[in-house]
Amino acid sequence: MIIGVPKEIKNNESRVGMTPAGVFELVKNDHTVYVQAGAGEGSGFFDQDYQQVGATILDSIKEVYALSDMIVKVKEPIAEEYGLVREGQIVFTYFHFASSEALTKAMIASKSTCIAYETVEDEEGTLPLLTPMSEVAGRMAIQQGAKYLEKPAKGRGVLLGGVPGVAPGKVLVLGAGTVGIQAAKMAAGLGAHVTIVDVNMKRLRYVNDVMPSHVVTEFSNEFNIRKLIKTHDLIIGGVLLKGAKAPNLITRDMLNEMRPGTVIVDVAVDQGGCVETTKATTHEDPIYIIDDVVHYCVANMPGAVPYTSTVALTNVTLPYVLKLANMGWRSACNLDKSLAKGLNIVDGEVVYHEITRAFDWEPVLA
Numbered sequence: 001m002i003i004g005v006p007k008e009i010k011n012n013e014s015r016v017g018m019t020p021a022g023v024f025e026l027v028k029n030d031h032t033v034y035v036q037a038g039a040g041e042g043s044g045f046f047d048q049d050y051q052q053v054g055a056t057i058l059d060s061i062k063e064v065y066a067l068s069d070m071i072v073k074v075k076e077p078i079a080e081e082y083g084l085v086r087e088g089q090i091v092f093t094y095f096h097f098a099s100s101e102a103l104t105k106a107m108i109a110s111k112s113t114c115i116a117y118e119t120v121e122d123e124e125g126t127l128p129l130l131t132p133m134s135e136v137a138g139r140m141a142i143q144q145g146a147k148y149l150e151k152p153a154k155g156r157g158v159l160l161g162g163v164p165g166v167a168p169g170k171v172l173v174l175g176a177g178t179v180g181i182q183a184a185k186m187a188a189g190l191g192a193h194v195t196i197v198d199v200n201m202k203r204l205r206y207v208n209d210v211m212p213s214h215v216v217t218e219f220s221n222e223f224n225i226r227k228l229i230k231t232h233d234l235i236i237g238g239v240l241l242k243g244a245k246a247p248n249l250i251t252r253d254m255l256n257e258m259r260p261g262t263v264i265v266d267v268a269v270d271q272g273g274c275v276e277t278t279k280a281t282t283h284e285d286p287i288y289i290i291d292d293v294v295h296y297c298v299a300n301m302p303g304a305v306p307y308t309s310t311v312a313l314t315n316v317t318l319p320y321v322l323k324l325a326n327m328g329w330r331s332a333c334n335l336d337k338s339l340a341k342g343l344n345i346v347d348g349e350v351v352y353h354e355i356t357r358a359f360d361w362e363p364v365l366a
């Protein structure tokens with residue numbers, strides 16, 4: 001198969017869909033890989049790194065789309081790319097179709113087959129191609145939170161680890177899922193006191209079993225959260241209700257209960273956030289302040305660490321890329337039910353119920 005790796009052209013996206021390690025595996029399996037010139041630069045992978053493992057570098061994005069049977073990328077195609085996607089082409093990337101009718105209509109019109117990273121789902125119901133980005137965001141949340149707790153950054157002026165004779169800072173983590181556990185682990189590593197809350201007792205038992213004793217668990221309810229926000233310096237939002245908007249665990253009136261300079265990092269911002277006052281921000285302008293509480297609500301946190309994010313993402317996408325390339329999408333999806341869940345559009349036909357539901361279209365025929 002011929003696989004194409006275009007350069008991401010979405011604003012501020014420096015990740016790339018394949019590393020030289022991925023090209024190496026594909027070439028070893030007798031596939032041809034075209035990489036657009038400069039595609040990996042933002043993540044620290046240069047054209048010669050790809051060439052050394054057998055890729056051919058193409059100058060333009062047009063050539064990459066025109067010559068490839070399968071496109072492997074990171075973000076959904078943006079308007080400038082719509083016309084480049086061809087009939088019968090496989091596009092394997094994050095799509096988030098339900099949030100863009102224009103994109104959905106464009107991919108239907110292209111008659112391509114779109115396999116979305118975010119809906120590939122394993123037997124346990126987890127989303128293996130989303131997990132690494134939650135791991136990155138959870139770990140990063142503490143790095144960012146620690147920075148904004150500094151006085152010049154408008155925070156309380158608290159050092160998370162404390163020093164001998166001064167108690168460490170306190171971190172409250174909402175949600176003990178992937179984001180929450182990674183955040184708790186980083187905060188604990190810095191020496192902070194960590195409280196993690198969830199409604200899922202299994203998750204709390206797990207945290208209690210594996211974390212050091214300065215990470216404590218509490219059940220997530222309004223009474224406990226109102227109590228905890230008064231004494232915690234940094235609050236991480238890592239709550240997720242599958243397929244729904246995140247619940248507002250912190251309401252506007254609660255900000256007055258927090259001490260001035262408290263920092264909230266609402267990682268769940270991409271699902272609407274778990275703080276009533278959350279609104280999405282960017283890496284250029286990541287924070288805003290309401291009632292003396294610093295809000296950090298960047299919707300694409302992994303974008304700030306493209307090397308780590310690219311490698312973490314491609315580690316999990318590559319086995320699927322290899323299956324698709326070796327077997328073609330039909331046989332690969334017949335054999336691998338997790339991958340089959342990624343099929344959103346097949347030859348221009350929507351096959352994923354949530355998309356038609358999002359736009360009130362006629363339901364997908366079984």
Ligand SMILES: NC(=O)c1ccc[n+]([C@@H]2O[C@H](COP(=O)([O-])OP(=O)(O)OC[C@H]3O[C@@H](n4cnc5c(N)ncnc54)[C@H](O)[C@@H]3O)[C@@H](O)[C@H]2O)c1
Nearest residue numbers: 134137175176177178179198200220239240271299300301
């Ligand atoms: N901003 C970013 O760049 C970025 C990056 C990656 C992920 N995210 C987002 O972070 C959020 C968390 O992702 P995840 O992978 O950790 O999800 P996850 O499913 O692993 O964890 C979510 C946790 O929230 C818990 N929860 C549900 N309701 C709760 C409540 N009322 N109180 C406390 N906990 C509750 C669940 O029991 C679960 O343990 C998602 O919205 C995800 O999209 C954002």
